[in-house]
Amino acid sequence: MIVRVYFYKETNPEIMLGSSKLSRQALSTIYELVWEVEFKNIVSPGRVWIKFVEEVNPFGISLKCKRHHSKITMGDIIQISEDFYIVSDVGVKKITLIY
Numbered sequence: 223m224i225v226r227v228y229f230y231k232e233t234n235p236e237i238m239l240g241s242s243k244l245s246r247q248a249l250s251t252i253y254e255l256v257w258e259v260e261f262k263n264i265v266s267p268g269r270v271w272i273k274f275v276e277e278v279n280p281f282g283i284s285l286k287c288k289r290h291h292s293k294i295t296m297g298d299i300i301q302i303s304e305d306f307y308i309v310s311d312v313g314v315k316k317i318t319l320i321y
Contacts, residue, residue: 223302224260225301226257227256227299228256229256232252241317242317243319244317245321246319266302271294296311
């Protein structure tokens with residue numbers, strides 16, 4: 223199971239929180255892939271979120287050293303297999319990806 227974390231590049235992530243859908247083009251333009259890890263066990267998006275909130279290097283070395291923020295914040299996206307979750311104030315919310 224591959225887990226990817228995308229950080230929001232823009233300054234106002236509240237725009238993305240109102241929608242429950244995201245296009246593939248928006249994912250590649252407004253977000254940057256920061257982490258990619260493969261797990262053998264089933265992982266919930268809440269566990270990934272907690273790991274990013276609490277630890278400095280949650281899953282080892284990141285893919286990008288230069289990024290807009292160092293911790294996971296509102297508007298960032300966690301991808302687990304084919305499911306996408308957007309980070310809110312506390313926890314995550316599932317969103318659908320439009321192709």
